[in-house]
Amino acid sequence: MQFKQLLFTAIGALMASTATAAPTNAAPAIRQTDTQVTHFVSFEFLANQTQSDIDDVITRFLSLKDNCKKPDGSTYILTVSGGTNNSPTDRNGGFTHAWTNTFSSLDDRNYYLFEDPYHLAFEADMVYHLQDAFAFDFLPSTYQTLEELEIEGLD
Numbered sequence: 001m002q003f004k005q006l007l008f009t010a011i012g013a014l015m016a017s018t019a020t021a022a023p024t025n026a027a028p029a030i031r032q033t034d035t036q037v038t039h040f041v042s043f044e045f046l047a048n049q050t051q052s053d054i055d056d057v058i059t060r061f062l063s064l065k066d067n068c069k070k071p072d073g074s075t076y077i078l079t080v081s082g083g084t085n086n087s088p089t090d091r092n093g094g095f096t097h098a099w100t101n102t103f104s105s106l107d108d109r110n111y112y113l114f115e116d117p118y119h120l121a122f123e124a125d126m127v128y129h130l131q132d133a134f135a136f137d138f139l140p141s142t143y144q145t146l147e148e149l150e151i152e153g154l155d
Contacts, residue, residue, distance in 0.1 A: 036078070037109040037139055042098040044132040054097075057129050058082075060122055061099060067118045070111065077112065078102040095134060109137060 045054055065080040082099030085092045103109040112119050126133065 035105055035139070037103045037106055037137060039101045039103065039109055039112070039135065039137045040098065041101075041133060041135045042095040043126075043130050044094040045096060045129060046131050049129055053129060057126070058097065064101070064119060064122065068112060068116045069118070070108075076103065076108045078104055094131065 043057070045057075061082070062080055065077045066075060068075065068077055070076055079102045080099060082097065085096050085098070101112070103112065
């Protein structure tokens, strides 16, 4: 399964996108507007999964909000939202279900991904249910052109 590879690729892309780099005219500048982090994940289920199996995974995913806890016992996932693909296009690539989780900080998101025992147990069990998973994390941003940002020194 490519889940961990995709996850680490998405995390790397997120980290690279927040690094300081010299602006160029080729791409819009990004201004971070918040520290809240959104974690998007989409699932492609194995062909042998019944609707009951899928429903169980959905229930367990939704339970992450209440069952993922910091060492002090406090919950830290702000929101969980998701659904089943209903797009009329044929661009879902086999992924049928998607969710977003929001966290108040990168530290909370990182704890979820790499340390939370409840989430890690859930993730480990997904090998029995998923053909593939796609994860993508982002910070809320406002996209503006360089001219809108009035960055000096760009010719």
